[in-house]
Amino acid sequence: STCPSPFLAFKMDMDHSCDFSESDVEHEDIPPDPALQEICGSEVNTEFMSQGINHVEGGWAKMINADDTEVTARYKKKYLKDEHCQHTVMETCKDAEDCFPDLKDEKGVQEMEYEPSARIISMLRDPNKVKRTATSLSWHPLDYHKLAVAYSCLEFQRAPKNMSFDSYIWNIEICNKPEMTLKPISPLVCLEYNHKDTHILIGGSYNGQIGYWDTRSGSQPVQMSATEHSHKDPVYKVIWLQTKIGTETFSASTDGQVLFWDIRNMNEPTKRLVLDPSKKGNRENALGAVSMEFENSMAKFLVGTEQGLVVSCNRKLETTDDPIVCMYSGHHGPIYALQRNPFFPKNFLTVADWTARIWSEDIKESSIISYHMTYLLDGCWSPVRPSVFFTVKMDGTLDVWDILFKPKDPILNLKVCDEALYSIRVRDKDSLVCCGSQLGTVRLLKMSPDLCTLQKNEKALVSEMFERETKREKILEGQYRERHQMKHSSSVEDEGGKDDMEELLAYTEREFFETVEAEKKKIKDEEKERSGVCKGIQAEHGS
Template sequence: MEIVYVYQKKRKEFGRQPLFGDRPPEVTVHLPSDPALADNYVERNPMNVEMQAAPEMSEHEINTESIVMANQGIQHTEGGWPKDVDSTDVEHTLRYRRKVEKDEEYTRVVKTLSETLEHCIKQNNAIDIYDEYFASVKEELNTDPPSAKTLNVYRDPNPVKRTASCLSWYPEDGNRIAVAYSSLAFQQTPLGMTNESYIWDIENPNQPDQSILPSSPLVCIKYNPKDPHILVGGSYNGLVAYWDTRKGSYPADSSTIDKSHRDPVTSVAWVQSKTGSEFFSTSTDGQVMWWDIRKLAEPTETLWLDAEKNNRIVGGTVLDFEPTMPTKFMVGTEAGLVAMCNKKAKTPADRISHTYPGHLGPVFALQRNPFFLKNFLTVGDWGAKVWSEDVRSPLMATRAHTAYLTDGCWSPVRPAVFFTGRADGAMDVWDCLFKQSAPTLTVQVGASPIHALRVQEHGKVVAVGARDGSTTLLELSDALTKPQNGEKAMFSQMLERELKREKTLEAAAREKRLKAAQAKRPGSSGSAGKQQVDLVALLAELEANEQVQAANADFFKIIEEEQARLAKQQQANANAASAAAVASAAAAAAAGESA
C-alpha cells in the first residue's frame, strides 16, 4: 500500500518570489579577532558541523471534526444466469449446473484453482514438529489494579430527555445495543416527549443506527437470542410488541389493549423453545403472561403473583429465565420478595413453590450466576445479596449504602464478579474472592442516577443507562475480565461453605423457635394436627417479627453511624474555625504592639 503525505499551504504564505543569480563575493561585516579571548576557547580538530538553511519541520496530524458514519443496506438478488435459465426454478438451475460440471473447461479451471489452494494450505500447515513454539509462553498473573475507562457516551437526541430504562446487547458480536427510553415517574410525562427508542452502533455515538417506534414509550426491551433481527419490548401502557429490524422502525405486531397488562411492563424474557418465538412478561399489575410473536392478539397463558398465597397480588418488577431449566423461572416483586415459580406445576396454586424474603423495597435486579445456576443475585433497597435455592436466607450481602441501588448483574466471564449501579451515579464492581466488605472498584459514571446496567457477552464492556437519557460504555481492565487460576473452584467452595453455615443456623433457629412456641402453649386442647398448624403459624409470625426487628436494627445503626460522622465533621469544622479566630486575634495583637 502506497503512503502519500500531502502538505497544504496558501500561496500568500510563501512570501515574495526569490530570484537567484551569480554575483561576486563582498564583505558585509568585518569583525577583527581579539587575542585576549583565545583563552576562553578550546580547539577541536577535526570539527564537523551540519548546516541547513531551511527550518526543521516534523509531521503532525490533527483531526478536529467528528467523522459521521452511516450504514446503508442493499438488496442482493442472485445473478449471472443465462437468459434462458430461470433462477427461481430449482430444476432449471440444477440442470444448468450439471451441464456446466460436465464441461472440460470447468474441470480444468477447478483443478488449477485447487492446486493453488492446496499449496497455500500446505504452507500454513508447514511446522517443525521438533520445535517447541510455545515453550516460553507462560500465563502470568495479572497484578495491575482493576480499572475502567469510558469508551463512548450515547445521548438521547430528543430535546425532552427521558430515562434510559432498559438495555439489550446484540446477541451475535455485541456491536449494537438497543436502548429503551421512557419517563418512569407516575403521571409526570413531560409535554412534547417522543415515544422513540433507538438501536445504537457502538462505533458511532453521533446518531442512532435505527429507530424503534412503539405506540407508547418502551420500559423494557430484549433481543431474541436465536434471531438477532427480532426484538420484543414492553410499553408504558401495558402493551407488548415485537420488531423485525429488517422491516423498518414500526412494530411487526402488537398485543391488544384489552388482553394486555394494566400497568407498565417492567420486564420481558425469551423462552427456550424450538420455534424461538415465545416469551413472557411481567408488570406491576401482578400478572405474568406468556406470548407467541406469531399470534400476539392474546397471551397463551397467565399467572397471578400471589407470592404468599394469601389472595394478595403483588406487582412484578423483574424476570429471570435460565434456558437449561425450561420449566422454572423467578420473579422479583414490588414487596421485596423473590418468587420461585414452576410453569409445569400440576395445579395453579403450586406454580409458586416458595419465596425468598429478599429486600425491604422492590427488587430491581434478579439474575442467576452463569457458572453456578443454583445461586442468584438480587439488588434492591440499599444492598445486593447472593442467594442459594436451598435456603431462604442470603449467603452473602453487601453493606448498606447511603444511596439506593438500582440495578445489577453478574460478569459473564468471571464467576465471582458482579456489578451494581447506584442512585448517586456510581457503579460498583464486586469481587467476592478479593473482599466482601467493600467494592473492588467504584466508577463515578455521572451525576445522574443509574437506572440500567448490562455487560457485553465477552465481559469486556459494560453499558450503563442513566436517568438523564445517556448511555455510557465502560471498558474494563484485564484484572476484571480474565479469570484467575482456580477461581471457579475457589468460588464454588466459598458458596458451599456459606450454604452449610446457613443451613446449620437455620436449623438451630427453627428448633429454638419451636421450643419457645411449645413453652408458651402448654397443655393446649385439640388434636395433634391442630396443634401442629398453630405451631407453624406461630413460627411464621415469630420469624416475620425477627426479620422486622433485624431490619429496624440495621436501619437505626446506619442512621447512628451517619449522625456520628456528621457530628465529627461539624466538630472538626468548629475546631478549624476557632483556630483561625485565635490566629487572627494573635495577628491583630502583634500588629497593635508594633504600632
Template sequence: LGPISNRSTMEVAYLYTKVRAEFGKDIKFEDSAPETLESILPNDEFEKDYVQRNPSISEFDTTPDMSESECNTERLVTKSTSMRHMEGGWPKDVDPSEMSDMQRYRKKAEKDEEYKTAMKLLGPMIGRCMKQNNTINIYEEYFDGVQADHSSEPPSAKGLAVFRDPNDVKRTATSINWHPEGPATNGKIAVAYSILNFQDQRFMNDAQMPVSSYIWDIMNPNTPDIELLPPSPLCCLRFNAKSTDTLVGGSYNGLVSFYDLRKPNAPEKQCMPHETSVIEKSHHDPVYDVFWISSKTGNQCASVSTDGQMMWWDTRRLGEPTDVLNLATDSKGGGMTLGGSSMEYNQEAGPTKYLVGTEQGIVLAINLRNKKSNNGITVYDSGPGKHHGPIYSIQRNPTHNKFFMTVGDWTARIWVEDLKTPIMTTKYHSSYLTSGCWSPTRAGVFYVTRMDGVVDIWDYFYRQNEVAYSHKVGEDALSTISVQGNMQSGGRLVAVGDVNGTVSLLEVCDSLASQQPNEKMAINGMFERETKQEKNLELRERDLKRQRAAEEEASKKEAAEKKDGKDEKMEELLRKVDADFLAMIKEAEDDESKASEGADLGGDEK
C-alpha cells in the same frame, strides 16, 4: 545619541557607615524627607562629543527562526498479482502431449548459453520470494489457551464512548441489551427509552410523549443505527438469541411489540413493529421485563408487569397471550397479589423455571412443572430477608445457576433456590441502588448502579466486606447496566444508562474480566458454605420454635390440671389469710373469755 569619544567622567559615591554593635539587627524601614545626594548641572562642552544618528530599528529574539514546509510526493500504487502456470509456452512444432518431443526440446534449451544466464538471474529473485513466504507472522498467536494471571493488577475502568438520546426531551434509559453475537462481529446495543415518572408535568397539557427507542453501533456513537417506533415508549427491549435480527419489547401502556430488522420496504434507519399485542388482552401496567424463552420455533417470550400478571406470548400471533399467571402468594385467594418489577430466565437452570422480583421486595420462583402446588409459585422470605423496596434487578449466577442475585433498596443479596432466606448480603450502600448484574466471565464479580452516579464493582473472590472498585460515571442518577459477553468470552465492555438518556460505554481491566485460577471452585465452595450455615441457622430456629411451643403447651396443660383452675400462689395466699383470720377470731375469743372471768371474780368479792 551615541558617544564618539571617551573622557573622564565624574564618579559619584556615597559612604555608608554603621556601628559594629548594630550588626545583625533587624532592618527597620521608615519614611523620611527627600534628600539630595548630588546634583550634576548640564555642560555645553560635552555636546561636541556627540552627533545625532539617523533613526534605526533593531529586533532581538531569543527563539531561533524556524520554517515549516510540506510537499506531496508521487504516490506509489502497489498491486498484488499472482499467476498459476499449468502447461503452455511450447513452440508450435512441439506437442505437449508427447513426452519425447518435450524432453528433446528441453535438452536443446538447456544447452543454450542464454538459458544458463537467465537461470542465474532468476535465482536471487526466487530466493527472495521464498524468504518472503517464510517470514514470521508477527500478529500470530503462538500461545493460545495460556491464561495470564491478572490477579495482581489493580481494578480500573475507562470510558470509551457516550451515546446520548437524540430526542430533545430528557428520558430515562430504562433497559440496555447487547447483541448476542458480540462486538467482534456485530457490536450493537438496544436501548429502551421511557419516562417512568407518574403524571410527569411535561405531559400534563396533552403534550405528546416521545416514543422512539434506538439501536446503537458502538463504533458510531454520534447517530443511532436504527430507530424503533413503538406505539408507546418502551420500558424493556431484548434481542432474540436464535434470530438476532428480531427483538421484543414491552411498552409503558402494557403492550408487547415484536420487531424484525429485516423487514423490507421500511424507511431508512427506521423500524415499525411487525406485530403488536391488543391492549384489551395485554398488561394494564408498564411491562418492566421481557425474555425470550426456550421453544422449538424460537418465537415465544414471557413478560412481567406491576399489574400482578405474568404472560406468555407467541410473536407470530400477538392477538392474545398463550398463557397468563397471576402472581399471588396463595392461589386459593387467601394471599396478596404482587407486582412484578424484574424477571430472570436462564435455560440452563431449567426451561420451565422463572424468577420474578416484585415491587414489594419479595422474590417469587415459578416452576411450571409444579402447577398443582400454588400454580408453581414459591414465595421466598417475606420477613427480615426481603428488600425494603422494589427489586430492580434479579439474575442467576452464570456459572452456578442455582444461586441468584437481587438488587433493591440499599443492598444486593444472594439467594439459593433451596432456601427462602438470603445467604449473603452486601453492606448498606450510601446511596440507593437502581440496577445490577453479574459479570458473564467471572463467577464472583457483579456490578451495581447507584443514584449518585457511581458504579460499584464487587469481587467476592477478592473480598466480601468491601467494594473492589467504584467508578464515577456522572452526576446524574444511573438507571440500568449491562455487561457484554458470555462464559467463553467478553466481560470487558460495560454499558451504563442514566435518567437523562445517556448511555456510557466503559471498559474494565483484565483483572475484572478474565477468570482467575480456581475461581469457580472457590466461589462455589463459598456459596455452599454460606448455604450450609444458613440451613443450620434455620434448623436451630426451627428447634427453638418447637421448644418454645412445647413449653407453652406444657404450661397450659399444667394450668388445666390444677383444681378449679386456681393458681398455687393464690391457694397459698388464701390459706394464709384463712389462718390469720382464724387466729384473730381465737385471740378475740380468748380476750372475751378473760374479760368475763374477771367480771365473775369481781362479783364474788362483793
C-alpha cells in the same frame, strides 16, 4: 526368417514420406461408448456455501432441540438403552486421543497483579430535547457493536407533554446518531434481542402492551398485543424462551401477572400466571413484578416483586397444579435486579433498597451473602468471572465487587455521572459495561484486563465459598428452628401452668365461700337455740 518387432515396424513406417492427394468428402461417425455414459462433459454455474455445526454440545438429530434439557435428556436415555451403544462407545474411545495439547502457559487462568480500573470510552446521548431515562439495555447477540436502548419516563403521570416515545438501536462505533429508530405506541420500558433470529426485538410498553420489531421491516412494530388481553401496568421485564422456533416469550408487570406469548399470534397470551401468595389466582392479592430471571437449563424462573419477595415459579404451568414453588424474603423494597450466576445457576443475585444479596435456592429464609450501601437501582453478574458483579446507585456511581478478593467492600468505585444510573448491561464478549442514566445518556466503560480474565482456580474457590455459606445458613436456620420450637413448647407449658393456677385459685375461693356459708349457718343455728332457751327461762319466771 524372423518377424520384426512391432517397434521396428513402426519405426520403418515413420521413415516414409507423406503422400497427400484429393478425394471425396466422407462422413465419419463415432458410435457412443457405454462405458463413458456416466461421464458428463457439460458444465454449470456452481453456487458454493460454507456451513458448519457447533459440536460443543454434540451432534443432535434434526428434530431434537439441543437447548431443551428435557428433550435432550429423554433422547439420551433412549439412546443409552440401545444394546450396541455401550460397545460402540467403548470401541470409539480406544482411538480417542488429544492431538491438540495446550502449549500456552494457561492463558486466561493465569495469576496477575490485581489492579482493577475502568474508563469511559464513549457516550450515547438521547437525541431528543426532552430527556428520558434509559430504562433497558440489550446487546446484539452476534454483532457486538449494536446496542438496543429503551427510553421511558417512570415517574407516574409526570411525563412531559412533548416527550418522544422513540427508542433506538445504536452502533457504538458511531455515537453521533442512532442507527435505527423504533416507534412504539407507548414508551418502551424493556427491550430484548431474539437470540434465534437477531433481526427481531421484543419490547414491553408503559401502557402494558407487548410488541415486536423486525429490523428488516422498518421502525414500526410488526405486531402489538391487544389492549384488553395485555398487562394493566407498565411491563418491566420481557424474556425470550429458548425454544426450537424462537417465537415464544413471557413478560412481567406490576399488575401481578406473568403472561406467556407467541409472536406469531399476539391477540392474547398463551398462558397466564397470577402472583398470588395464597395460590388462589386472586389478582387483588397479587404481588407486583418489577424484575424476572430465566435460565434455560433450570425448570423454574424467578420473579422479583415490589414487596421485596423473590417468587420461584414453575416454567411449565400446564403440567403442574402448583405454579408457585416457594418465596424468598429479605428485602424491604422493590427488587430492581435479579440474575442467576452464569457459572453457578443455583445462586442468584438480587438488588433492592440499600443491599445487594446473593442467594442459594436451598435457603429460603435468608440470603447467604449480603452487602449494605446506598440506594441501588440495578446490578448484574460478570459473564466471564464467577466472583465479580456490578451495581449502580442513585448517586451515579458504579461499584465493582469481587467476593473472593474483597468480600465486604467493592474493589472499584467509579463516579460515572452526576445523575442516577438506572440500568446496566455487560457485553458477553469482553465485559464492556454500558450504564444508562436518568437523563438518557448511555456510557460505555472499558474494564481493566484483570476484571475480564478468569483467575486461576477461581471457579473452584467460588464454588467452595457458596457451599460454605449455604452450609452455614442451613446450620443457623436449624438452630433458629430449634430455639423457636423450644420457645413454643415453653410457652405452651406456661399456658398450662397458668390454667392450673387459675383452677387452684377458683377451688380455693369456692372452698372459702363454702366455709363462710357453713359458719354463717352454724352461727344462725346457735342464735336460734339461745333465743329458745331465753324464752323458756322467761316463761318459768313469769309463772
